[in-house]
Amino acid sequence: MSENKTLFQAFKETSFKTNGHGNRNAGVLKEAFEHVPSELESDMYGSGKVIEDFQTKMADMLGKEASVFFPSGTMAQQIALRIWCDEKGTKKVAYHPLSHLEIHEEDGLKELHGIEAVLLADKDRIITLEDVQEMEDEAAAILLELPQREIGGQLPDFGTLQSISDHCRDKGIFLHLDGARLLEVLPYYQKTAAEICALFDSVYISVYKGIGGIAGAVLAGDEAFIKKSKVWKRRHGGDLISLYPYIISADHYLDQRAGKMEKYYRNAREFAQFYNNCTRVVTRPEVPVSNMFHVHYDAAADSLEEILIEVYEKTGVGLSGYLRETSDSSCYYEVSIGDLYDTIPKEDLEEAFQLLNDRLKQM
Template sequence: MNDTPVQDRRFHARRRAGRLLSAGRQQTVRESLAALAALADGPYPLDEPTDRYGDGIVRTLELRTAALLGKPDAAYFPTGTMAQQAALKTWADTHGPVVAMHPLAHPEQHERRAHQVLSGLRSVPLTGAPRQPAAAELAELDEPYDVLMLELPLRDAGFLLPGWDELEALYALAERQGRPVHLDGARLWESAPHFGRSLPEVCARAGSVYVSCYKSLGGHSGALVAGEAEYVRRLKVWRHRYGGSLWQQWPAALAALAGLDRELPRLPGYVAHAKTVAAALAAAPGARVHPEPPHTHQFQFWLPYPAARLEEAGFRQAEEQGVSLFGGWREPGPHPGLSMTEVTVAADAADWSAEQVTEALDAFLALV
C-alpha cells in the first residue's frame, strides 16, 4: 500500500473518480496481474523458455528498442538509475570521468548523485539557467569535459526540449571536440513531434541513448541503453558489475513490449492534445503553464494558492464530483505564492474538450 495517508487518500480518490485529466489510475496488484495475463494472447514470444540472465524475451525487447532508436544494439536494465551509471561509466573507460550535464539533470536531482558516489564520475554544469543548454555555453566551459549528457526533455525545468537547430549545434560541437554524447531520454519517446523528426534522426548523432520502459510506455519497470554494438558489449560488463544481470525479467520485458505496441503509436496524439489542455488551463485567473505551449505531453501548471489547499480541493472534487484533474502539488519556487503540479496528458484525457477542461477547473477552483 502507499507510504503516507496523503498518498493513500489520493489512490482511493482517483480510483473512485469517473473522469481523470492528468495521468491515469494506479492499479492494484490483482489488476496488474490480470493485465499481464491478458498479454498471453498477444504477438509475443511466449512459447520459448523464460529468460535467463537477459536472453529470450529480454533480448527480443533489446533488439526491438535498438531498431526503434536507429541503433545496432541495446541492453536492458532493471532500473533507470543503474542504466545511467553503466552508460556513463562505459564512456569513462575510453574517454574520461568528467560529464558535462545540466544541474537539473536527473543524476544530479533524483539519483542521490550516484554517478559521483558510486561511479567515480564528476559533473560539470552546462548552465545555471532552468532551460536547455546552448552550444555557446558548452564552448565556453572553463574546464575540460569527457562526455556530454543531454536530458531530453529536461523534466525539472518543465519537460523542456531544445529546438532542432539547437540540438544539432550541440551535437556538432561535441563531435568537433571529440566528445561522445549520451542522451538521458527517459521521456524521449514523446519528444519526436517537437523536433519534427523521427526517433532515429533525433538519436543518430548520440553515442548512447537511455530510454525508460514505464515512463510514457506504461510498462512495469526497467530501462534500456542503445548504441553501437561494441559499446553495448562493454556496457553489459558494467551492467553485471552493478548487479543488473537478473535471473529472470520476463514480466517487465513483456509489459515493455506491450507498451511499445500500445502506447508508443499514441504519443504524438497525446502531445497534440496537451496543447489544447494546457491552453484551457492557462486561461484560469492567476494560472501559469510552462512551457506554453508544451513541448511534450507533460508540462507544469501553476496556481496562486498554497499546495495544501489545492491538494484538499483535488481530493474533494474526486470524492464528491467524481472528477480528478491533477496529482500532487508542491511549492518549489521560483514563483512566490504559486504552487505547481505536473500534468500528463495521456489516454484518460483524450476525450476532454477545452470547454470541459475549463468547466472542471472552475469547479475545482470553487473548492480551493
C-alpha cells in the same frame, strides 16, 4: 467537502483522472500476457530469444547497432557515462543541474564510479550551445535530457541539438541522450527516433514512462559500447535470472502506444489551454512541446488543496493527487497525458475548470 480527506484520497476517488494511462496494478501485467503462449521460454541472465529479439527491435527503432535491456534507467545511465569516462580517461561528465543523476540518485555516479559532475546552464532553463562551448572543465561526455522534466518538459530546437552534436564531435566529447521520454518528443520535432538518436553516441529510453510497461530501460549504441555495457550490467547485478515480465510488458505497450504520441501531444496542448484560461494559473511551458508540462499556481498549497478537493468531489474529475510547494504562496504539479485523457467527457472537464476558476477568483 468531506472533513479530513487528503488530496490524494479525493483524487483516488474521482471517476475521471487526467494523467497517464491508468492504474499501475496487476491488470497491466495480465493484459500484456493475455496472448503470450505458456510455453514461451524465459530469458536467463541476459540471454534468450525473448530478450534478444526485443533488444534487436529497440536497436532498429533507435537507429543504433545494438541495445541492451536494463532493469532500471539509473543503472543504464551510470554505466553509459562510466564507459565514456574510461574511454577518455577523464572522470568528469556534464549535465543539467536538475538532471536525474544530480537530484534523484544519492550521488550514485560519484560514489560508485568516482565521476564528478560539471553542471551546465542555470537550473531554470535548458542547455544551449553556448553553455557547451563555454564549458571550462574538461568532460568525457555530456548528457542531454529530452525533454528536461524538472522544468516542465522544455526542449531545445532541433537546430540547437544538431549544433551541440557537431561541437561535441569536433571536440571529441561523447554525447549521451537521456531519452527516458524520447518517443514523447518526436511529434514536436517531426523526426523519427533514429533521426534524433543519430546525433548521440549513446541513448537511454525508459520502457515504463510514456510507453507504460512495468519497469526497465534500454541502452543503445554501437556494438563495442554495448559489449562493454553488458559487462557493467553484470557487475551492477543487473543480470537477473529472468527479466521477461518486464520485456513482454514493454514490447506489448510499445506496440500499443508508440503510434499514439501525436495524440498525447495534441491533447496536452488542449489541456494546457484549460489551465491557462484560469486565474492564478500558468503552465510551463505555456504551450507544451511534448505530452507533459507543469502547472504552477499563485496560491498557497493548503488553500489550493481545499479547492481541488471540492472540484474533485463535485465534478468527479481528478487533476492531481499531490502539490509541491515553491513558496509560502505558490505551488505546482506535473501533468503527463496518456490514454486516460480521451476517456473524460468534455462537458465534465469544462465543468471542473469552470469551478476551479470560480474558486481561484474568490481567493
